[in-house]
Amino acid sequence: MEPQEIRLRIRERLTSGELPRDHPQQTWVGYGTGQTCAVCGETIDREETEVEAQSADDKFRYYHGPCFQLLTEERFSRSRSGGPGLA
Numbered sequence: 615m616e617p618q619e620i621r622l623r624i625r626e627r628l629t630s631g632e633l634p635r636d637h638p639q640q641t642w643v644g645y646g647t648g649q650t651c652a653v654c655g656e657t658i659d660r661e662e663t664e665v666e667a668q669s670a671d672d673k674f675r676y677y678h679g680p681c682f683q684l685l686t687e688e689r690f691s692r693s694r695s696g697g698p699g700l701a
């Protein structure tokens with residue numbers, strides 16, 4: 615999936631609330647354990663980087679390393695532009 619496509623998906627999910635707008639409370643990085651990426655919906659393979667995050671809503675989510683990177687960037691750009699849902 616193209617990074618631009620992933621960004622669009624992230625924006626949609628941040629807007630719909632499917633992904634929390636706040637940064638996670640805690641994250642762990644390791645190799646894939648076969649979890650589903652919360653951004654792109656694909657399986658995180660063993661040889662890929664997996665980020666496990668305890669999200670702001672207290673749920674655990676899993677992301678590909680690059681997907682999580684883009685998500686972090688999108689969260690920052692939302693907070694810079696003062697988007698809805700941010701005080």
Ligand SMILES: [Zn+2]
Pocket residue numbers: 651652653654655656677678681
């Ligand atoms: Zn992904």
